[in-house]
Amino acid sequence: MQRYYAEQALLPDGWAEAVTIEVAPTGTIAAIVIGSPSSSAQRLAGPVIPGIPNLHSHAFQRAMAGLAEGGAGDFWEWRDLMYRFLARIGPEEVEAIAAQLYLEMLKAGYTAVGEFHYLHHAPDGQPYDDLTEMAHRVIAGARRVGMGMTLLPVLYAHGDFGGTPPGEGQKRFVNDPSQLLRMLDLLIRDYGDDHPQLRFGVAPHSLRAVTAEELAVLVAGAQVVDPMVPVHIHVAEQTREVEACLASRGARPVEWLLAEAPVDGRWCLVHATHMTPVETQALAGSDAVAGLCPTTEANLGDGLFPLGRYFTGGGKIGIGSDSHISVSPVEEMRWLEYGQRLVRRARGMFRMPDRSVGRSLLDAALAGGAQALGRPIGRLEMGCRADLLVLDAESPPLFGKSSDHLADAFVFAGNANPVRDVMVGGAWVVQEGRHGAEEAVYAAYRRALERLTA
Numbered sequence: 001m002q003r004y005y006a007e008q009a010l011l012p013d014g015w016a017e018a019v020t021i022e023v024a025p026t027g028t029i030a031a032i033v034i035g036s037p038s039s040s041a042q043r044l045a046g047p048v049i050p051g052i053p054n055l056h057s058h059a060f061q062r063a064m065a066g067l068a069e070g071g072a073g074d075f076w077e078w079r080d081l082m083y084r085f086l087a088r089i090g091p092e093e094v095e096a097i098a099a100q101l102y103l104e105m106l107k108a109g110y111t112a113v114g115e116f117h118y119l120h121h122a123p124d125g126q127p128y129d130d131l132t133e134m135a136h137r138v139i140a141g142a143r144r145v146g147m148g149m150t151l152l153p154v155l156y157a158h159g160d161f162g163g164t165p166p167g168e169g170q171k172r173f174v175n176d177p178s179q180l181l182r183m184l185d186l187l188i189r190d191y192g193d194d195h196p197q198l199r200f201g202v203a204p205h206s207l208r209a210v211t212a213e214e215l216a217v218l219v220a221g222a223q224v225v226d227p228m229v230p231v232h233i234h235v236a237e238q239t240r241e242v243e244a245c246l247a248s249r250g251a252r253p254v255e256w257l258l259a260e261a262p263v264d265g266r267w268c269l270v271h272a273t274h275m276t277p278v279e280t281q282a283l284a285g286s287d288a289v290a291g292l293c294p295t296t297e298a299n300l301g302d303g304l305f306p307l308g309r310y311f312t313g314g315g316k317i318g319i320g321s322d323s324h325i326s327v328s329p330v331e332e333m334r335w336l337e338y339g340q341r342l343v344r345r346a347r348g349m350f351r352m353p354d355r356s357v358g359r360s361l362l363d364a365a366l367a368g369g370a371q372a373l374g375r376p377i378g379r380l381e382m383g384c385r386a387d388l389l390v391l392d393a394e395s396p397p398l399f400g401k402s403s404d405h406l407a408d409a410f411v412f413a414g415n416a417n418p419v420r421d422v423m424v425g426g427a428w429v430v431q432e433g434r435h436g437a438e439e440a441v442y443a444a445y446r447r448a449l450e451r452l453t454a
């Protein structure tokens with residue numbers, strides 16, 4: 001048993017002082033004890049908060065961050081560029097990019113990732129000899145750096161509404177539901193014994209990419225394998241998608257999904273940007289998590305999530321870095337709030353009772369992210385994974401602050417990263433701002449990028 005002592009820590013029911021966190025050899029928190037530390041406890045160097053879940057990632061897209069800022073253009077043009085870029089990416093590149101990305105995430109304070117994994121096949125569209133080759137590579141990237149993961153193999157069957165055949169740029173993504181369920185079976189067979197750090201779910205890509213029948217077959221099949229299986233889907237990110245859905249299915253995307261699919265607490269609706277007030281209210285009451293990715297949504301010009309109505313309706317949110325134009329939970333939380341302030345011309349939109357705005361954002365992202373990823377994370381509590389961040393109390397924006405002022409300074413006041421040490425599943429992966437594999441992981445990333453840009 002390892003014991004760690006923090007002068008201040010954010011527990012599920014609020015900030016506490018003089019906190020000892022006991023961690024079992026399995027990487028799970030065995031006890032939280034308040035009071036003077038025992039002599040065997042290691043003193044942590046600053047205030048402690050839970051590690052933050054990142055519920056939405058497409059790892060390979062990190063390598064093209066910054067390559068698509070050439071000027072005008074919309075989401076769909078960005079997507080064409082992304083398709084051209086990934087035509088050259090093979091298994092080794094995927095692993096190297098994922099490891100570098102996840103290492104950067106850990107240093108920024110993300111300790112678990114939901115990998116929405118759709119790059120399945122070889123550049124010619126043929127499956128690799130091992131159907132799950134690419135999934136193995138993103139998992140290897142996570143293991144290389146010690147990141148917790150929920151891997152969500154994506155069902156991408158069609159190019160658009162109405163069962164349109166996939167386009168040339170989409171052939172590496174394509175499976176039918178039975179092949180996708182076979183992937184899920186293979187992955188659970190291969191990694192079942194690593195379940196504390198790794199979980200599997202499924203992701204119907206979007207209502208564009210799966211028919212109603214395919215969605216039903218996928219979700220039912222996955223629930224046979226795992227009754228609590230996480231289900232993630234992109235929805236209502238773009239107005240063109242809303243119009244096409246109305247034309248094809250006679251309902252808006254979120255409206256259709258809530259009426260026709262078994263949406264509940266196992267589901268994460270990613271983006272859900274374009275909703276009517278009725279849809280917003282209904283989603284807020286569904287127990288599902290809205291997966292919000294503010295920096296990507298801003299970068300792609302998607303639109304602004306109706307956070308005010310959703311929040312007052314009791315809706316759950318989590319954050320994701322999606323395209324990885326930014327890899328910082330601080331920036332996601334900050335822009336989630338700032339987007340609303342700019343539109344509403346008022347401050348302090350996202351505020352829970354008895355909590356500051358920064359603390360409310362943090363608590364919501366922790367709880368919603370943990371729920372969406374389907375793992376015991378996001379809480380410093382007995383039975384949860386020992387995923388935690390030690391903040392640098394000496395960083396100027398944090399210095400001299402405690403409790404909710406500390407959370408607010410963390411979310412709003414800094415530009416330098418204030419995450420000092422990071423523990424995932426009881427193991428230190430970042431200490432004093434450095435990851436042990438930093439040089440080797442970056443060297444492999446460089447080699448991969450040199451091949452891609454040659």
Ligand SMILES: [Zn+2]
Nearest residue numbers: 058116234322
């Ligand atoms: Zn996405």
